[in-house]
Amino acid sequence: MKIDKKTVRNLFLIVLCAITFYWVLNETEQFKSLWSAAIGLVSPFIIGAAIAFILNVPLRAMERLLGFIKNPGLRRTFSIILTLVVIALVIAGVVMLLIPQITETVRILIPRLMDFFTQLETKVIRFMEENPALLQWFSETTDLKSLDWSGLIQKAATMIKDSVSVIATGAFSAVGGVTSAIMNSVISLVFAMYCLARKEILARQCRRVLYAVLPEKVCDETIRIFRLTNSTFSNFISGQTLEAVILGALFAVAMTILGMPYVPLISVVIAITALVPLVGAFIGCFLGAFFILVNDPIQALIFVAMFLVLQQIEGNLIYPKVVGTSIGLPGMWVLVAVTVGGELMGVAGMLIMIPISSVLYALLREFTDKRIAQREIDPEKLRDHPPELKSKFKENRERKKEQKLLKQMKTLAAKHMEKHSENN
DSSP, X not given: OOOOHHHHHHHHHHHHXXXXXXXXXXXXXXXXXXXXXXXXXXXXXXXXXXXXXXXHHHHHHHHHHTTTOOOHHHHHHHHHHHHHHHHHHHHHHHHHHHHHHHHHHHHHHHHHHHHHHHHHHHHHHHHHHHOHHHHHHHHHHOOSTTSOHHHHHHHHHHHHHHHHHHHHHHHHHHHHHHHHHHXXXXXXXXXXXXHHHTHHHHHHHHHHHHHHHXXXXXXXXXXXXXXXXHHHHHHHHHHHHHHHHHHHHHHHHHHHHHTOSOHHHHHHHHHHHTTSTTHHHHHHHHHHHHHHHHHOHHHHHHHHHHHHHHHHHIIIIIHHHHHHHHHTOOXXXXXXXXXXXXXXXXXXXXXXXXXXXXXXXHHHHHHHHHHHHHHTOOGGGGSSSOOOOOOHHHHHHHHHHHHHHHHHHHXXXXXXXHHHHHHO
């Protein structure tokens, strides 16, 4: 065998992969610690890239809106600023709408809970007075005088001391965690802004590296798949947002017709939580029912029933049509993707699995069309109602029947001819 540079390189890569795999199997804990450290190091940049990818959808709309600005750099800067301002205003509006109502609800609910516990205490005391035998049995089985009160007090003091130390340690850890989270958030946001401001340059640099390392055909196919993924995820974000707005509007109309309170608040909460596929709407239902419960428990039950009806309409008609159409994925497979993604990775899996399934669906469709064209399959076999296809066994059996019938007819004809000859 001729040994050249390519063969030596491949052998080196194989040996390196084998050594790495062996080390991972034998040093699992060390590998986990190194992996966690590496993920912690790059997580701000991954989060920043995800933020930039999401913000790129409204950013493109802002750039189209500011098309009258001829300078590309100035237009990009104003578009980024306007995008951040709009998102900040939406978040601030939701928070300002939620916090006063939640505060008012808690203020009204706490006295009612105190009254409930007071009534419960009164009922328990009355029950014990009406059942003296039960009170006597409790007094006989519970000897309060024989309890070691000093030991109990000492144990309680020890528990309080240990709890204080644990709380202090946890407080210091929480402060460190909050500081680290703030730093990571700032780094992620700055990195996202950099990605948005220089996205064309970054894309060009990635393509240059890709073509410098991999074969040209592989690079072409990889770039095509990345572009398909980008458009699919962008359409998914747009479709999910549109679906949330439609669902919030449906709740606003239905609650107005039924005369329910807090229509703006609850419809906004439903729209915001509906950004999470399927599960988010149930969170909005819980919050809405909680708000209405303070005023009228009957209306809270009606709201839950209304939610179940609208959820069926949204889950079976609106969501598969709006989100499924926007990403080119049939409604049936949208439901499958949401279910599988939720089982594998929770809420994040629901958000990611739908566009991933759409990309896989498009690639599988392209592969299927290409293979069918190469094999020259009859188009009649691929239409909605194909002609009946007969198996080879059935065709052979019918041909043998025909041959047997033909042989019998020849035999009968020969006998008839013989009989006719004898008569003559």
